Every structure is written in C-alpha cells, then in structure tokens.
Amino acid sequence: QVQVVESGGGSVQTGGSLRLSCTASGYSNSRIRMAWFRQVPGKPREGVVGVNADDTTNYADSVKGRFTIARGNAQNTLYLQMNSLKPEDTAMYYCAAQPGWIVPAFLINRAMYNYWGRGTQVTVSS
16 A cells, blocks of 8 residues: 655745655665646645656746755655745645656646545745
8 A cells, every 4th residue: 555645834924935744665666757746725626736756847837946846865755946036836735646657747637647645735925
C-alpha cells in the first residue's frame, strides 16, 4: 500500500516563499512519478507540477518561473519551492504518486495518479 504524506504549508504575505515536502512509501517500483496539485473549495483539483523518475517535468503555466520542483536524494521524496507567492496561490496542496513513467504532458493530469496525500494548506494574504 503506497502512502503519501505532505508537510510544509502555512501562511505568508504576497511575494513570500514556502517550501512543501512530500514523502511516498510502501512501493517497490523505483520508477515512480510524483506531482503537486492544488484545490480551492468549489473548484476542481488542478495540477501544479509533476516529475517523472528521469526528472522530466511539466509545470502549469500559472506557476512557471515561480515554483520549482525537486526530488530529494531518495527518489520517494519531493519538494516544491514556491516563490513570489500570490493570493491566487491560496489552496490546499496535495502530493500524488504513481509507479511508472508517462509522457510529461500528462504529469499534471489528476487521472494519472492513484495515490494521494491528505493535503497541506497554503494561504497567501495580500
């Protein structure tokens, strides 16, 4: 059973930074893809950025140039560095994981993931 756990959310002012962390465990396939999604009440969960095991990535246009994804030394650890935060970045952020490689264009498609964390709240005030 794959388990996904996020941490690192919080509250910041516009222009501030936050770093989210995610750890996936309980799988045997080393070629695991991981991604960050976010959701606000009343709206669908949207993809933020995803990464394959070979470090190919796909970023949502809304975060390009501001957010950076990185893996830890262990392939099952993922970080999201969020800079120049805006009020519209306020959301619950979820980490997702799934064994296997996919075409990078699909890395931020939520249907491509079966394993999800419970989320961590990010709030950006103006």
